[in-house]
Amino acid sequence: MNTKRTFIYSDDKSEKFWTIDIAETSYTVTFGKTGTNGQTQTKEFADEPTCTKAVNKLIAEKTKKGYVETSGEGDIIPATQPAQPKEAPKPKAKKEKKVEPDATAPSSQTSERQSTTLYFRLGSSDKVYQAELIPATDGSGYLVNAAWGRRGSTLQTGCKTPNPLPLDKAQAIYNKLISEKTAKGYSPGDDGALFVDTDNANRVSGLLPQLLNVIDEELLEQLIADPLYCAQPKHDGERRMIKESQTGVNRKGLTVALPEHLVETFSKHIHGIADLDGEMEGDLYTTFDILSLNGVSLREQPYSDRLDTLYKHVTPTDTFALIETAFTAEEKRNLYERLKAENQEGIVFKRLDAPYTHGRPNSGGPQLKYKFCASATVYVIAQNEGKRSVQMGINEEDGACRSVGSVTIPVNYNIPEVGQIIEVRYLYAYPQGSLYQPIYCGVRPDMDKEDCSVSQLKYKKSL
The missing domain is CATH 2.40.50.140 (Nucleic acid-binding proteins)
Known part of the structure; x- marks a missing residue:
């Protein structure tokens, strides 16, 4: 008789599964990222005792690495249960599970929903971890989702339950996630950045950024002297456009979540409803262009006019900055020398009479960058x-x-x-x-x- 056992592993970086299908003198393992078909390997043995010994060794190695055994339906099996291949016949367990009335009908507790946000700060490390327990949309059970990453960045997300589970099982996984994180130094607090999700996450926004080509040192000197170009610091963050003062847009033009504190800041400190272009660096958003204001497109206006509008309609705060801009040759030279001395990433030059055009030209263009490294x-x-x-x-x-x-x-x-x-x-x-x-x-x-x-x-x- 064949026996199949399934194990799952979840942490901040990955969600993996590992199954072993045991026959009398052979076993087949399948492993990989949750949601994929995975890879399969089969091994034959001379007799059943040798096979059993090898199976037990493999399972012990996996559990030592943090893998947790589940039933065929995804339920967690307590680690204190005996773990012998022949003592857990899965066909019978699956049959019993199938006829349970609450396995196919919505639970009476589908309104149960929990979420926790934890933060970790140590030296230059500043991270956030979010976990939520929610009912499955079809009412078949509960799911545990998580999001994690550096605070102020777009978080990675994942589901910690490959299949919907009964509430008590999902609750156990949810509690385990929180316990593991707090044991590593994470703690709740109001000083971190909660993220505002969007129902349109990863959908086309209608905004696309203007991208810059790199220049060499010879052209750098020409642009410093050219009165048609201004200069700005090149920020070392993640490109982020803002749609209608409230929705984040990445460089692919797709909508993404924004830190909650920034959404509140935008509503208070942008005088009007605006589409902005800028850069996210942790909790700080620096804006360097405005593409529309109160439904009126500004893209065809010269950059000098857009910059004036930006400075008139945005009030800077500790987490919402306006780009520093140098106009004269002397100002540009001083900015260049200072940024280089501070080991910043580089300097950007923008043509003052140019409209906003999305994408990257094959060469040249009205916006250019020079990198120090x-x-x-x-x-x-x-x-x-x-x-x-x-x-x-x-x-x-x-x-x-x-x-x-x-x-x-x-x-x-x-x-x-x-x-x-x-x-x-x-x-x-x-x-x-x-x-x-x-x-x-x-x-x-x-x-x-x-x-x-x-x-x-x-x-x-x-x-």
């Missing part, structure tokens, strides 16, 4: 086992993946998953080789794999 958007191709580092990949011109070495992940960051897009700074790149002295800057949920092009690399100059 090189940075690259890459994707994770592997996690280095036993180390806090990942291997990076980038797209060649023909679309093929090229490895550009490894980068260490600081302890105040979660180790990114394979396939995630990340940002790194580096001194230079070796032709057809690795990035030299890369520094991890964080995950870029607003970027796609197509953005990870080899064309962005800065190579070491030949002597």
Whole structure:
């Protein structure tokens, strides 16, 4: 008789499943991220005792790593129960579960809903973790969802229950999440940024950002001297547009959640209903352009007029800033020298008579940037086992993946998953080789794999 056992693992970084289907002299394991088909491996043995011993060893290894066994319906099996393959015949349990009246009918407690927001601060680490227990929409049980990440950034989200569970089982998982986080130093508090969700999350907003091309040092000097261009600091954050003073929009043009305190700030300190363009850096939002005001589009106006409107209709606060702008050659030179001395990311030049045009020109354009150090958007191709580092990949011109070495992940960051897009700074790149002295800057949920092009690399100059 075959026996199938299922285990799940959840933490801030991943949600995985692991199942083992046990026959008399063989077993088949299936594993992978929750929601995928996973990978399958089968192993044969000479006799049943040898197979049983191997199975028990595997299960012990998984539970030691934090995997929790579930029934075929997703229910958590207490760890104190005996865990012998032949003592838990799943076909019978599944049959009994199927005829229970509350397994297919809405629960009398479907109004039960709980949520908790926890915060963690230590040194440069500033994180938020949100958990919620909600009824499934079809009334078949309850789900536990979670969201986590650096405070002020777009949070990663996930479901901790692959299938709807009875209330007591879902409650146990919810309580366990809160207990684990508080044990790691997370605590509730009113000083953190709660996120305001949107029913239109990840939908097309109608807004798209204007993107900048990089310039070299020769053009930098020309723009400093050119009276048609102003200069502004290049912020090292996440691009975020604001639609109608209340909804966040990422660089892909999709609506995203915003920190609650910013939504309140916008309602109080934007004098009118506006579409803005700016940058999120933790709890701080810096706006550098206004695209519409009270339903009237300003995109065709020259940037100098849009900047005047921005300064007249926005009142800055501690968390809502107006971009610093230099106009004369002397002001631009001073700004450049100061930003470079402060080890900032770079400086931006914008043509004062230009309208707002979304997208990135093939070359040039009315808005340009000069970087003091090189940075690259890459994707994770592997996690280095036993180390806090990942291997990076980038797209060649023909679309093929090229490895550009490894980068260490600081302890105040979660180790990114394979396939995630990340940002790194580096001194230079070796032709057809690795990035030299890369520094991890964080995950870029607003970027796609197509953005990870080899064309962005800065190579070491030949002597």
